[in-house]
Amino acid sequence: xxxxxxxxxxxxxxxxxxxxxxxxxxxxxxxxxxxxxxxxxxxxxxxxxxxxxxxxxxxxxxxxxxxxxxxxxxxxxxxxxxxxxxxxxxxxxxxxxxxxxxxxxxxxxxxxxxxxxxxxxxxxxxxxxxxxxxxxxxxxxxxxxxxxxxxxxxxxxxxxxxxxxxxxxxxxxxxxxxxxxxxxxxxxxxxxxxxxxxxxxxxxxxxxxxxxxxxxxxxxxxxxxxxxxxxxxxxxxxxxxxxxxxxxxxxxxxxxxxxxxxxxxxxxxxxxxxxxxxxxxxxxxxxxxxxxxxxxxxxxxxxxxxxxxxxxxxxxxxxxxxxxxxxxxxxxxxxxxxxxxxxxxxxxxxxxxxxxxxxxxxxxxxxxxxxxxxxxxxxxxxxxxxxxxxxxxxxxxxxxxxxxxxxxxxxxxxxxxxxxxxxxxxxxxxxxxxxxxxxxxxxxxxxxxxxxxxxxxxxxxxxxxxxxxxxxxxxxxxxxxxxxxxxxxxxxxxxxxxxxxxxxxxxxxxxxxxxxxxxxxxxxxxxxxxxxxxxxxxxxxxxxxxxxxxxxxxxxxxxxxxxxxxxxxxxxxxxxxxxxxxxxxxxxxxxxxxxxxxxxxxxxxxxxxxxxxxxxxxxxxxxxxxxxxxxxxxxxxxxxxxxxxxxxxxxxxxxxxxxxxxxxxxxxxxxxxxxxxxxxxxxxxxxxxxxxxxxxxxxxxxxxxxxxxxxxxxxxxxxxxxxxxxxxxxxxxxxxxxxxxxxxxxxxxxxxxxxxxxxxxxxxxxxxxxxxxxxxxxxxxxxxxxxxxxxxxxxxxxxxxxxxxxxxxxxxxxxxxxxxxxxxxxxxxxxxxxxxxxxxxx
Amino acid sequence: xxxxxxxxxxxxxxxxxxxxxxxxxxxxxxxxxxxxxxxxxxxxxxxxxxxxxxxxxxxxxxxxxxxxxxxxxxxxxxxxxxxxxxxxxxxxxxxxxxxxxxxxxxxxxxxx
Numbered sequence: 001x002x003x004x005x006x007x008x009x010x011x012x013x014x015x016x017x018x019x020x021x022x023x024x025x026x027x028x029x030x031x032x033x034x035x036x037x038x039x040x041x042x043x044x045x046x047x048x049x050x051x052x053x054x055x056x057x058x059x060x061x062x063x064x065x066x067x068x069x070x071x072x073x074x075x076x077x078x079x080x081x082x083x084x085x086x087x088x089x090x091x092x093x094x095x096x097x098x099x100x101x102x103x104x105x106x107x108x109x110x111x112x113x114x115x116x117x118x119x120x121x122x123x124x125x126x127x128x129x130x131x132x133x134x135x136x137x138x139x140x141x142x143x144x145x146x147x148x149x150x151x152x153x154x155x156x157x158x159x160x161x162x163x164x165x166x167x168x169x170x171x172x173x174x175x176x177x178x179x180x181x182x183x184x185x186x187x188x189x190x191x192x193x194x195x196x197x198x199x200x201x202x203x204x205x206x207x208x209x210x211x212x213x214x215x216x217x218x219x220x221x222x223x224x225x226x227x228x229x230x231x232x233x234x235x236x237x238x239x240x241x242x243x244x245x246x247x248x249x250x251x252x253x254x255x256x257x258x259x260x261x262x263x264x265x266x267x268x269x270x271x272x273x274x275x276x277x278x279x280x281x282x283x284x285x286x287x288x289x290x291x292x293x294x295x296x297x298x299x300x301x302x303x304x305x306x307x308x309x310x311x312x313x314x315x316x317x318x319x320x321x322x323x324x325x326x327x328x329x330x331x332x333x334x335x336x337x338x339x340x341x342x343x344x345x346x347x348x349x350x351x352x353x354x355x356x357x358x359x360x361x362x363x364x365x366x367x368x369x370x371x372x373x374x375x376x377x378x379x380x381x382x383x384x385x386x387x388x389x390x391x392x393x394x395x396x397x398x399x400x401x402x403x404x405x406x407x408x409x410x411x412x413x414x415x416x417x418x419x420x421x422x423x424x425x426x427x428x429x430x431x432x433x434x435x436x437x438x439x440x441x442x443x444x445x446x447x448x449x450x451x452x453x454x455x456x457x458x459x460x461x462x463x464x465x466x467x468x469x470x471x472x473x474x475x476x477x478x479x480x481x482x483x484x485x486x487x488x489x490x491x492x493x494x495x496x497x498x499x500x501x502x503x504x505x506x507x508x509x510x511x512x513x514x515x516x517x518x519x520x521x522x523x524x525x526x527x528x529x530x531x532x533x534x535x536x537x538x539x540x541x542x543x544x545x546x547x548x549x550x551x552x553x554x555x556x557x558x559x560x561x562x563x564x565x566x567x568x569x570x571x572x573x574x575x576x577x578x579x580x581x582x583x584x585x586x587x588x589x590x591x592x593x594x595x596x597x598x599x600x601x602x603x604x605x606x607x608x609x610x611x612x613x614x615x616x617x618x619x620x621x622x623x624x625x626x627x628x629x630x631x632x633x634x635x636x637x638x639x640x641x642x643x644x645x646x647x648x649x650x651x652x653x654x655x656x657x658x659x660x661x662x663x664x665x666x667x668x669x670x671x672x673x674x675x676x677x678x679x680x681x682x683x684x685x686x687x688x689x690x691x692x693x694x695x696x697x698x699x700x701x702x703x704x705x706x707x708x709x710x711x712x713x714x715x716x717x718x719x720x721x722x723x724x725x726x727x728x729x730x731x732x733x734x735x736x737x738x739x740x741x742x743x744x745x746x747x748x749x750x751x752x753x754x755x756x757x758x759x760x761x762x763x764x765x766x767x768x769x770x771x772x773x774x775x776x777x778x779x780x781x782x783x784x785x786x787x788x789x790x791x792x793x794x795x796x797x798x799x800x801x802x803x804x805x806x807x808x809x810x811x812x813x814x815x816x817x818x819x820x821x822x823x824x825x826x827x828x829x830x831x832x833x834x835x836x837x838x839x840x841x842x
Numbered sequence: 843x844x845x846x847x848x849x850x851x852x853x854x855x856x857x858x859x860x861x862x863x864x865x866x867x868x869x870x871x872x873x874x875x876x877x878x879x880x881x882x883x884x885x886x887x888x889x890x891x892x893x894x895x896x897x898x899x900x901x902x903x904x905x906x907x908x909x910x911x912x913x914x915x916x917x918x919x920x921x922x923x924x925x926x927x928x929x930x931x932x933x934x935x936x937x938x939x940x941x942x943x944x945x946x947x948x949x950x951x952x953x954x
Contacts, residue, residue: 716866723894744894744925751896755865800933810897810933817932 022244051077077273085129091288092122117164120191121157151221156194158228213270226262250294345370359404454485461519476665486688487514498575505567544619558610590631592661626697636687704775733776764789791824791832854882863899883915890921
């Protein structure tokens with residue numbers, strides 16, 4: 001592994017020579033200037049640097065054995081001249097050499113080119129001195145040859161330098177191969193030209209006079225060089241600006257001694273080897289030394305940078321090696337499997353754990369693609385994960401893997417893209433979650449089991465069984481439990497025929513605690529009732545007394561538990577047609593009256609149980625009538641929420657009840673339940689849904705003992721048929737004592753109803769018949785008259801004032817007086833229906 | 843459906859012969875009673891045969907009453923069967939129309 005991600009990926013990049021130090025330090029510049037000016041200053045204080053010109057006549061007086069010494073002393077000027085010139089040449093050679101070395105590490109072409117230019121300039125000086133010392137064949141007179149070739153060499157030096165440096169400036173710093181070639185050619189050409197010129201002047205017998213000691217401008221042939229060096233200075237400056245470097249700056253500074261050289265020669269040297277001559281030659285050496293020093297400094301600095309970079313690279317390499325080792329141990333010994341693969345899914349490496357997880361050896365694994373590690377069933381998810389990884393760079397997901405032996409195991413994968421030099425590598429950490437899944441499944445099962453148990457508890461202790469066979473009171477009860485156990489409870493106490501106590505309650509909160517409290521509260525009601533029954537004998541204890549007993553027993557404990565219970569204790573005395581209830585902060589009892597279509601909420605104003613110790617509970621009594629429909633519910637129903645967060649609410653409940661209120665309690669509970677379900681956003685209700693619906697009066701849904709149906713036309717001819725039907729149904733279903741009077745009464749009522757339809761029904765096709773349905777029940781007879789048209793039944797029917805001799809208007813009054821129940825409603829098929837019920841009663 | 847029984851003085855006694863006096867034959871009744879009410883302003887209606895009376899029938903009786911009243915006379919009913927009597931009492935008709943048991947009673951009721 002470590003070989004793959006080796007440190008070889010880090011390359012050392014050397015820095016260009018131009019970076020950093022680009023100016024000669026001011027101290028060096030000061031030194032150069034000092035060196036330049038020093039000789040002149042020394043001259044001013046009387047030092048003389050002149051040396052004698054060789055004069056053979058001065059040898060005449062010297063004794064023979066001292067001649068070689070004398071000759072040497074006489075040759076001092078030439079010798080010093082030679083040394084100086086040769087020094088300059090050597091400096092030039094060193095520059096060329098150093099420039100090449102510099103190029104070796106900096107790869108900057110300008111340096112060797114300029115170095116070469118300097119070298120050729122130096123070459124000219126070499127030729128000059130070689131010729132002057134008669135070391136190469138020379139014919140011309142020394143006294144003319146030397147100054148002449150000096151002038152040539154100086155002029156050509158300047159030109160070579162200007163060319164060499166100046167051509168770098170043409171068209172910016174970008175180097176084109178052809179330009180490089182041009183420059184080299186130019187420099188070489190000039191060099192050769194200068195050499196040629198020197199050789200020519202060496203072999204030329206007559207050279208012009210070039211020294212005029214009496215004039216101000218003693219060596220006019222040196223003037224061009226003077227100006228050229230000044231120009232060179234400008235060129236160097238431009239060059240330095242374009243390509244700042246120590247070397248370039250050194251060139252600029254070298255102009256100082258160069259120009260000083262020329263000044264000395266032009267204005268102050270009238271003779272060979274005189275003061276200014278020697279100073280000038282000395283200055284020429286300085287002029288070569290300056291770029292040499294600059295180049296040297298540049299070279300050293302670049303070399304040092306290189307060394308530093310190298311050592312930094314070594315250090316970085318070392319750090320990398322350390323972290324690699326760390327990574328390697330993390331990688332290898334991690335408890336989770338780690339895979340490394342490329343973008344195409346080719347497995348590059350795996351750690352020990354991954355090999356164990358999958359059951360492959362490392363080489364086997366490296367032959368596989370990541371895809372191969374998943375079963376067919378997981379491929380879709382693999383695709384998804386790959387896309388996510390490509391988009392986001394990282395992904396975490398669960399997926400199945402397949403081992404070498406075909407077994408599957410579930411795993412949680414965390415994959416990351418690593419960007420390393422050389423490309424992208426994906427690292428996947430694979431955690432086997434088989435154990436975790438097991439635990440999760442067990443947990444879920446345990447939870448479900450607990451809910452089941454809770455449901456059974458709820459069934460046993462919190463629900464109630466409504467009495468079903470009451471004659472004049474039909475009850476339906478619906479409890480839809482929520483996902484959790486809740487605190488709703490219901491109880492029914494049937495005292496005697498026609499008197500039922502219904503208790504509905506709701507404990508604050510949810511869960512087992514609420515359920516326990518609910519069960520406890522429920523049992524308290526039963527206890528209270530039992531205890532009071534003992535005391536009140538044949539009479540029933542009043543609901544408020546019962547509730548107050550419960551309150552006494554419970555409130556203290558509820559306060560301690562910081563809980564409370566809302567409840568409604570409702571006694572339906574059907575025989576007395578009275579409802580007495582104690583409302584303890586519970587939602588009101590809805591009462592729907594089909595006759596009027598009103599749906600009202602009956603409320604008391606007691607506090608919930610568990611609020612206040614000192615509270616006295618009071619009951620409220622209202623009269624109830626046949627066909628009154630009562631709905632007792634808890635707030636689990638009205639607090640059902642829809643997708644917008646709206647609550648079902650009492651208003652909506654009233655609307656539903658109003659729309660089905662004429663139907664049986666079972667139909668009503670079902671309609672309300674349906675409405676709540678379709679309103680709710682969730683599958684299950686958040687809270688228990690408790691609903692008790694009761695209707696006063698004969699049951700609508702019982703099976704008739706006799707049913708007679710007929711279709712009669714809408715005219716008076718139908719009336720005799722109707723009378724016959726009535727007689728028939730009474731005969732068959734009525735009790736023995738049902739006499740003619742009874743029959744007549746019913747006949748009269750039904751006839752009036754039919755007449756009403758014939759004469760007063762609006763909105764329907766009068767040619768359509770009236771469908772008559774007569775049901776004889778054990779306790780009553782029910783007559784339904786279906787017709788097309790609008791139903792109507794006035795809210796109040798007053799006895800017509802017979803003194804006014806009205807001819808009509810008696811009908812409804814008669815009906816109302818002769819039967820127990822009369823109303824009109826719209827049937828499911830859109831027809832209207834007048835419904836009369838007359839009980840068998842003596 | 844009507845039959846003249848007798849005339850006692852200026853009181854006319856008319857018997858309703860049909861068992862039923864209701865919406866189905868009210869019109870007929872009104873037609874047939876016309877000549878009778880025209881002749882007698884004091885009328886006795888014998889309802890012994892009528893076993894069924896509805897509000898239309900009531901209305902007919904009332905119209906008859908109105909008619910004779912406008913002539914300065916009165917209407918009396920006799921021999922009402924139980925259902926008829928019950929209905930008449932239900933609508934408190936007995937307060938404005940005397941209901942007697944026999945013809946003699948009815949006629950005598952006029953003399954009072």
